[in-house]
Amino acid sequence: MPLTSFAGASTPLPSSPPSRLSSSATSTFKEASPALLNLERVYEQNRQRTQKRNGTTAAAKHSESVLHSPPAPPAPPKGKPRLLLMGQRASGKSSISSVVFHKLPPNETLFLESTSRLQKDDMASFMDFQVWDFPGQIDYFEDSSINMDAIFGEMGALIWVIDSQDDYLEAVTRLNNTILNVLRNYPSIKIEVFIHKVDGLSDDFKMEIHRDIIIRVQDELSDQGFENAPVNFHLTSIYDHSIFEAFSKVIQKLIPRLGQLEAMLTSLCRTCRFEKAYLFDVLSKIYIATDSTPAEMASYEVCSDFIDGIIDIIEVYGSWERPSAYHQRLEAEQHQPLADQIACPWAESCIVLADGSKPILLREVDKSLALVAVMQEGSYDKIPLINMNVDVVVKGLTEFFKITKHKK
Structure with missing residues (x-):
């Protein structure tokens, strides 16, 4: 449950007692009745008692806050990890x-x-x-x-x-x-x-x-x-x-709220019955999060090598700058803009290993991250349903890094 900040209602201070008679009044009335003197003395005692109590309470609260309150958290670090x-x-x-x-x-x-x-x-x-x-x-x-x-x-x-x-x-x-x-x-x-x-x-x-x-x-x-x-x-x-x-x-260990990333990947594995899911940094092939099941070096090596293969293909075919005449010809043949002809703006791939018959799914999260999952044997026929669940998780991952991204 997200923390919610509530503004505490301020408690009004006790109203001050009626003011004493002014000097002009005391000079006019030389003698006051015993009842008036007694009432005046009661007001004065209440005023002194209230001031003393308020002063003692403030001092006690200050002393208690200094002695017993936990130390203030250190200022957040500046710069990059x-x-x-x-x-x-x-x-x-x-x-x-x-x-x-x-x-x-x-x-x-x-x-x-x-x-x-x-x-x-x-x-x-x-x-x-x-x-x-x-x-x-x-x-x-x-x-x-x-x-x-x-x-x-x-x-x-x-x-x-x-x-x-x-x-x-x-x-x-x-x-x-x-x-x-x-x-x-x-x-x-x-x-x-x-x-x-x-x-x-x-x-x-x-x-x-x-x-x-x-x-x-x-x-x-x-x-x-x-x-x-x-x-x-x-x-x-x-x-x-x-x-x-x-x-x-x-x-x-340097990623804030890592448990939320692991929870999303664990939920995806249970829903789609994945054997293992990794969230990779494409640049270094470091996985920054995985599901709650124990990591296996064999599955990590396969997923890491799969990323290398996809990157090699993208460098050959994806980085080639097409001439404008080529784009115009494609748009003229289909009678619609080229952006509308693309099924999705992100990279997606799925292969089936020949030795284990286990599909491996790759889905781009952004230009730096990729979600790679090892699927169970025979689950390739359920790719449309799996893609729907992967879409939900990718949107959640995108929002996660927007929120936790370091503010410069």
């Missing part, structure tokens, strides 16, 4: 940023130069945010000349990247120092640890490293008085979809 990529040198920070946000093929990251200075990238997508790539050789907490508020003052997430194929003891030590400084001064920032480059490790060795790093971090934080610190760990690699899965979970 930030993703801060930190870690040791050559841990893979620049490769992660290039693959996820700039669509660089993973094999070409071998030719990237080491980051020597802070790099800031603005991402104009469903949510405007920034990605800051920090050089690994600088310890920002030991340099007193660096303004920490300018780095950690905005809402966002700190992503610490650890190279799992290298000696990570020094990286864990710097990570613990960073976490302690952040938790003490900027407790609202999200802290995520990417245990990176796990593609060349066996499953057993991968889990052993993952467990060892978690124990080292949690033990150090516990010794410093931070029990159950809000630190999350992810196994990542740029050569599979694990890096996109990890970034999806990070981005979701």
Whole structure:
């Protein structure tokens, strides 16, 4: 139920007692009757008692509001949310940023130069945010000349990247120092640890490293008085979809009212009997929301690759600028404007996988978002009914991002 603001009715103050006799009246009447003197004394006592009571109540209310009221909420952060990529040198920070946000093929990251200075990238997508790539050789907490508020003052997430194929003891030590400084001064920032480059490790060795790093971090934080610190760990690699899965979970923590998005997708899955539904950021292939069922890497990979195929087709056929004579000829043949000949202004596609016979539906929400759902086998015949339900959800998603979009 939406909150409703009610204006409280103001309680009128008690009316003041009748004024005492004026000086001219007292000078005229030298002697007053006992009844009049008694009435006057009663009025004076009531006036003093009322003033004293009002003053005491106001002071008590002020004292109570100062002592017992909860602290005022902090002012909302200004600017764009930030993703801060930190870690040791050559841990893979620049490769992660290039693959996820700039669509660089993973094999070409071998030719990237080491980051020597802070790099800031603005991402104009469903949510405007920034990605800051920090050089690994600088310890920002030991340099007193660096303004920490300018780095950690905005809402966002700190992503610490650890190279799992290298000696990570020094990286864990710097990570613990960073976490302690952040938790003490900027407790609202999200802290995520990417245990990176796990593609060349066996499953057993991968889990052993993952467990060892978690124990080292949690033990150090516990010794410093931070029990159950809000630190999350992810196994990542740029050569599979694990890096996109990890970034999806990070981005979701920065989205306001994420539960409403998940509720809409869950309702759509129940109504249309979808196995899984994702709301993708088309630019980065990060899913910003999904339904309440547990996410599966296999379904995510298929849906992500499907988006790549649609984008490739759009780049070939959709971006080709047709000459005006071509538009005029189409309008002359159909005797109506070209806009009226288009069935829908948004992109829509549906394919059926050959191996599992499960249709996959894609529907464009806007230029940055796409709804991708894995349907059940045999549900392709119900596409018209499914499209009606998808239309309702897409309209709801559009209104959601209009309301929650950051006001500049």
